Amino acid sequence: MKKVERSLTGLLGKPYMDAVTGAAAVLLGMDSGQARKLAEEKVDFLPQEWLRRMDAMLDRVGEQICPPVADTVQGAPTNAFAKAANSQASPVSGFGYYRLGEDGRLYLASKSEHYHTPMGHNFPGYRLIDNARALGVTNATHNNTRGYITRLCERELVRCANGLARGDVQGLEKVLASTERHVLNRVINLETGSLACEAGIKMMLARFYRLDKTFPAPKYSGKIPVFFVMQDYDGGAMANYHGTTVLAQTFRDMWPELYAGAEAGRLYEVCPIAINNIEDFKEKFARYNTGNYKAAGLIHEIILMNYGGIKLHEDYLQEVYRICHEGDTPILCDEIQSCMWYEGMFLFRLYGLNPDFVAIGKGFPGGQYPASRILLSAEMDNLNQFGALVTNGQEELASLAYLITMEYAQENAEEIRDICAYYEEQAETLKARFPSVVERIEGQGLLSAVTFRDVGETVRFVQLLQEECIDVSAQVYKACCPPAALLKLPLIASRTMVDWMIQRMAGVLTRMKTEAGG
Structure with a gap:
């Protein structure tokens, strides 16, 4: 991914940020130099060290890397939400395409938390939001x-x-x-x-x-x-x-x-x-x-x-x-x-x-x-x-x-295009390697679905990946819907992460083939 560095001034323009820093001095009593420093601070949206650290942690997915939450709460859900709840995987923290669950295990957010996090968790670029908040930029308007x-x-x-x-x-x-x-x-x-x-x-x-x-x-x-x-x-x-x-x-x-x-x-x-x-x-x-x-x-x-x-x-x-x-x-x-x-x-x-x-x-x-x-x-x-x-x-x-x-x-338009194409190419290899189980790869780019020939196979595939703390869901409940396992890898996914994900899926498919006596 290309290096992207921006300040609030660079993103929002000097006239507006001059007004913001002036207001910070009058309303918040902030030192004018400190206010200007926050406005001009260039933030690296995705440092190389961040990317290297993400790739280096892949083999720890599924591992308990922190103590679990000692005393959790159940909340006050409706019956439907209570039935679907998986509090063990609920987030305590997050880093890039990882989520730390309440059980202390490391989860791979391979569905991007249901499309919400294309930049992963705690994306460094969003530090500009903290800077804006520190300068008194209000969120609520009308x-x-x-x-x-x-x-x-x-x-x-x-x-x-x-x-x-x-x-x-x-x-x-x-x-x-x-x-x-x-x-x-x-x-x-x-x-x-x-x-x-x-x-x-x-x-x-x-x-x-x-x-x-x-x-x-x-x-x-x-x-x-x-x-x-x-x-x-x-x-x-x-x-x-x-x-x-x-x-x-x-x-x-x-x-x-x-x-x-x-x-x-x-x-x-x-x-x-x-x-x-x-x-x-x-x-x-x-x-x-x-x-x-x-x-x-x-x-x-x-x-x-x-x-x-x-x-x-x-x-x-x-x-x-x-x-x-x-x-x-x-x-x-x-x-x-x-x-x-x-x-x-x-x-x-x-x-x-x-x-x-x-x-x-x-x-x-x-x-x-x-x-x-x-x-x-x-x-x-x-x-x-x-x-x-x-x-x-x-x-x-x-x-x-x-x-x-x-x-x-x-x-990073070109890089996004390339990672989408690379994932598509690698996902297609699963169909070629396991034709008796995988019907086809649907979707486009990182929004993809592995479609199976049988509902039971879809459920088993998702179950085995979830046991490894890899976030994949099954779509098997709609009228005549092709039984599919859904994935949405984050845009910040590297080729290393894609290769690791494909390897894990291939491992699960191999296990399913063995279980079926194939």
């Missing part, structure tokens, strides 16, 4: 007082989402002023991916229903809105996942009686579309974009990490986008799970897509804060301030975490 860092972050997101070069101020201003369709130039700051997706769904609905009585009749008032989502292999809608709000849950076969009532009342309908089947989409789009119906929107991920890690094909999505754009149907690309895991930070750009909404989160703040965003075009900017806001969505230090992560990712 929607009407969005801070400088948040506003700067919004501009950077728009610049990167539109593929503009750094320093292209003229190009950025042109994009920000654009009213052309499918140009992402608005940002709503939220806290969770669920709320980001919900905001997009509401803006799609606003073309059919008024947000409140002050709004004029929408463009498609009187039409029945139909939402397209990914279909599972049993014909249902369980292959999609766009958050935990009630509306989004009805899109994936939850709250069936509630949805049936909405459908009977002709309020909206959900139409699942077959994965990577363009003829199926064409037929359903034609059926639901005429007469009393109107195609209200397509909502999709690119890598279905909640359905076997299946990857949607580029040519399929490009044709789907063409049809939707011609039919005046907005598209929400849900990158909550895929954002930041690829060269350029946005997977939709690698696919050559031009969505109307992009939901992002998890990866950008690096696990430091719950901070999601939805990017949208001017055409879709159809709600008032209270239609999609979250009171705490504008947090300044959360936006700073975004900028730090983005800075590292941009400087």
Whole structure:
């Protein structure tokens, strides 16, 4: 990885930091020299010694390296959370792609703590957040007082989402002023991916229903809105996942009686579309974009990490986008799970897509804060301030975490591309070596799934790796979902770490083959 060093002044600009250091002297009584020192301190985002230390500890994964927590607590969970709890693996501390559990053992965070930590634990670059906090930069703001860092972050997101070069101020201003369709130039700051997706769904609905009585009749008032989502292999809608709000849950076969009532009342309908089947989409789009119906929107991920890690094909999505754009149907690309895991930070750009909404989160703040965003075009900017806001969505230090992560990712774009390609190559060797067990390797880059021929084999594979304190999960509970083991290695993974991980997986597969008498 390339060496990245930045100070708060270098990242946020001198005029703003002059104001911050001046305020630190007046409000906090801080010595002006000390304040300036904090503002100018260059932080090495990922020192070479840090990387060497991570690689050197690989063979200690699974070892008890510290005493366990002597007297833990159970909390007050619901029944479902209590049943799923694994407090032994709960974090006491973390270092890079390691987590120290309450049992004192060293765990490998090979799922990046469910996408939250692309930079691993205690990423050194986030020390800039500590410096900002020491200088009195407040985290809490309000929607009407969005801070400088948040506003700067919004501009950077728009610049990167539109593929503009750094320093292209003229190009950025042109994009920000654009009213052309499918140009992402608005940002709503939220806290969770669920709320980001919900905001997009509401803006799609606003073309059919008024947000409140002050709004004029929408463009498609009187039409029945139909939402397209990914279909599972049993014909249902369980292959999609766009958050935990009630509306989004009805899109994936939850709250069936509630949805049936909405459908009977002709309020909206959900139409699942077959994965990577363009003829199926064409037929359903034609059926639901005429007469009393109107195609209200397509909502999709690119890598279905909640359905076997299946990857949607580029040519399929490009044709789907063409049809939707011609039919005046907005598209929400849900990158909550895929954002930041690829060269350029946005997977939709690698696919050559031009969505109307992009939901992002998890990866950008690096696990430091719950901070999601939805990017949208001017055409879709159809709600008032209270239609999609979250009171705490504008947090300044959360936006700073975004900028730090983005800075590292941009400087290391080639390295990120290379480690993704290297992992893919090495993962494919597992299929070649164990064809009787491994069906295929799904996903793309570090977001991957090892798909097995049998559910029992998937469960056994995950069980054996978890016994070695390697964090892998099984996805075997959805309708006709390919039985898959999910992995999401951090972006800071080295080739040494990838080789070690592949070796451990191969060892488990060899053991399974022996157990089966193969």
